[in-house]
Amino acid sequence: MIFSRLSPLLKLPLLQSLTRDALLRMDPETAHGATINALRLGLSPEQDHADPAELKTSLVGLELKNPIGMAAGFDKNAEVPVPLARMGFGMVEIGTVTPRPQIGNPKPRLFRIPEAEGVINRMGFNNEGHEAVFRRLKGLHVPAVLGVNIGANKDSEDFVADYVAGVLRFAEVADYLTVNISSPNTPGLRNLQGDEALRRLLGEVLKARSKAKVRVPVLLKLAPDLDEAALDGIARVIGETDLDGLIVSNTTISRDPVLDMENATQTGGLSGMPLFSLATQKLAQVRQRVGSLPIIGVGGIHSPETAVEKFEAGANAIQLYSALVFGGLDLLERIKRGLLAAVRAQGKTNVAELVGRTTDSWARGGTR
Numbered sequence: 001m002i003f004s005r006l007s008p009l010l011k012l013p014l015l016q017s018l019t020r021d022a023l024l025r026m027d028p029e030t031a032h033g034a035t036i037n038a039l040r041l042g043l044s045p046e047q048d049h050a051d052p053a054e055l056k057t058s059l060v061g062l063e064l065k066n067p068i069g070m071a072a073g074f075d076k077n078a079e080v081p082v083p084l085a086r087m088g089f090g091m092v093e094i095g096t097v098t099p100r101p102q103i104g105n106p107k108p109r110l111f112r113i114p115e116a117e118g119v120i121n122r123m124g125f126n127n128e129g130h131e132a133v134f135r136r137l138k139g140l141h142v143p144a145v146l147g148v149n150i151g152a153n154k155d156s157e158d159f160v161a162d163y164v165a166g167v168l169r170f171a172e173v174a175d176y177l178t179v180n181i182s183s184p185n186t187p188g189l190r191n192l193q194g195d196e197a198l199r200r201l202l203g204e205v206l207k208a209r210s211k212a213k214v215r216v217p218v219l220l221k222l223a224p225d226l227d228e229a230a231l232d233g234i235a236r237v238i239g240e241t242d243l244d245g246l247i248v249s250n251t252t253i254s255r256d257p258v259l260d261m262e263n264a265t266q267t268g269g270l271s272g273m274p275l276f277s278l279a280t281q282k283l284a285q286v287r288q289r290v291g292s293l294p295i296i297g298v299g300g301i302h303s304p305e306t307a308v309e310k311f312e313a314g315a316n317a318i319q320l321y322s323a324l325v326f327g328g329l330d331l332l333e334r335i336k337r338g339l340l341a342a343v344r345a346q347g348k349t350n351v352a353e354l355v356g357r358t359t360d361s362w363a364r365g366g367t368r
Helices: 008-025 028-040 081-087 130-137 159-170 189-193 195-210 228-239 273-290 304-313 322-327 331-345 359-364
Strands: 057-059 062-064 068-070 091-097 110-113 118-121 145-150 176-180 218-222 245-248 269-272 295-298 317-320
Touching: 008 028, 008 322, 028 081, 028 110, 062 145, 068 331, 081 091, 091 130, 091 176, 091 317, 118 273, 118 322, 130 145, 130 159, 145 159, 159 176, 159 189, 159 195, 176 195, 189 195, 195 218, 195 228, 228 273, 245 273, 269 273, 269 322, 273 295, 273 304, 273 322, 273 359, 295 304, 304 317, 304 331, 304 359, 317 322, 317 331, 322 331
Parallel strands: 068 091, 068 317, 091 145, 145 176, 176 218, 218 245, 245 295, 295 317
Antiparallel strands: 057 062, 110 118, 118 269
16 A cells, blocks of 8 residues: 555644644544544554653553553554554554444434533444454554453443453453443443442453453453442452452543533434543542552543643553544654653652552542
8 A cells, every 4th residue: 555655753743733624624423434444554654762661650560561552442453553552652452343243323422522522432332243244353463452341242242251251262362351241331330339239240251351361451341430439349349359450430421511512312322532531530539439459541532731630539540532533643752752751750760659649639520
């Protein structure tokens, strides 16, 4: 392909232009597909320098070259984990993947809120299923930490069995697995966050993990709409297990930050800039309850400053997605520079030393 022969210096302006201009004029789901295709064609820039030592991060026993990941939802079918890694992400999480292929909810199901740089989706775990994704990942070398986000089919008679199947299928090809029970777009799924349901789920999932040839770390992804009593219950259940970590958070069903804006009344989960305060407060509240358990912070990061705030609220690493729609792919490099500057400005030697500086303040209601 002609695009694959372009120099890295030309690729970046082309892809940035595609992302910021042409793609924003397209239907959102069409634009997403175009972006995946561009990455497959070799249009993505490749990082040509090593990340500074200050950004190296240890997470759930894994070594990351930097603590910034591509969140699940972007590469649902493991089509472009290698290009994403070569762009400079320290981790790439693919999925959500369900045992059987499913087409997801009817279109349209993805909506932008341009005024707030937000996104609402009701995708419904559209993906090609375990076997197709496994075939892509089998034997694939991804030059970053690879996560596989597993879910349940909408029409499954037993959601827990679907998660067990995901562990058994992907343990051998993933660096870590994420149990996603926090999407608002599969009816009944969030009920698994309740005490007894969560106890059964984690018991079965971690039992399945113990049967794998390699002990793959397992993380649990939570919703931002949980109240503090629910967080207390989750923390109690987690404390009874050897779960490796958490991801906080998924999208929100709240519309408070975007009231009266374009597309705000659409059903689905809200992500992007409007999610930042809620997701970061929940992150801090979870951090207070789980001690030193590793947490990946997700939700609303849109600048170097908000990335720093996520660490200070209690995250050990972070993930991006929606902000790239509006901010462009150079946001990744800008966040790296911002984290490095924050580390040095505070007289620290590693980004890990930023973690938890403002947890209590964020838990009370935020510092912004």
